[in-house]
Amino acid sequence: MMTLYKTIAVEAARKAGALILKHSTLEKKLHFKGEINIVTDVDKLSEKIIFKTIQNRFPDHNLLSEESAPICNPQSGFKWIIDPIDGTTNYAHNFPFYCVSIGLEISGIVRLGVIYNPVIDELFYAEKGKGAFVNGRKIRVSSCDNLNHAMLATGFPYTIRDHPEPHFKLFQTFCLNTLAVRRAGSAALDLCYTACGRFDGFWESNLHPWDVAAAQLILTEAGGRISDYSGKQYSIYGTRILATNGLIHAKMLKTIKKAYAKK
Ligand code: IPD
Ligand code: CA
Ligand code: CA
DSSP, rough: HHHHHHHHHHHHHHHHHHHHHHHHHHHOOESSSSSSSSEHHHHHHHHHHHHHHHHHHHOOOOOOOTTTEEEOOTTTTTTEEEEEEHHHHHHHHOOOOEEEEEEETTTTEEEEEEEEEEETTTTEEEETTTTTEETHHHHHHHHOOOGGGEEEOOOOTTTTTSSSSHHHHHHHHHHSSSSSSEEEOHHHHHHHHHHHTTTSEEEEOOHHHHHHHHHHHHHHHHEEEEOOOTTTOOOOTTTTEEEOOOTHHHHHHHHHHHHHHTT
């Protein structure tokens, strides 16, 4: 049965990705959900095509997606967790770093994750217990064990104007203690890039389940480690994520602890 879920998730991600790419050079209609939080008409079209693809096959499954109210059926243990475009600000500005994210939670556990970056036709996929892949090739996290030599990724929440200090404090600390820090604007791709060794670690706060559901499974299936900022068990419904190749996890935790202690 997992094969069918995978087929549908991949079909939905590819269909949405093609549509996103087709509209990428056209003028987009922007709507401000918050002061610096935008959504385009294409986010909504992408969501529509994903919903249609899933609902045609599984009409009674639950859907949790960024741009719509949740569709709830308490009788079903299946929940599709969807970000129709992760990296909307990038997309609206023709900055080519964005993706479609589709995760499937079964009885409270994410068992399937598909992330599709239509710009470079890269499809990341993982099934719980079966490893992680990009375009069919098995992936693994990096082997960097020295924080000084690590390239990290992060992002900032749309609420940054309200409480900038803790975000900048951590950003500064990691900039001063690593090789480099990237802030590219798609948490789902940041996690996939950590999963395949392009980044060595990633941290961010205030993300939502649709940003992380699929990608955190891809990361752990690629051999990565994931926790909250204090090293405790991570939940996609939690607010803080630290995801690494495992080898620099303890060092990043220590750095985070120090940065918060200095507040
Ligand atoms: C955003 C991106 C970004 C992260 C933001 C997210 P969106 O998602 O993942 O990298 O820093 O916190 O909300 O709005 O483009 O789907
Ligand atoms: Ca997102
Ligand atoms: Ca989004």
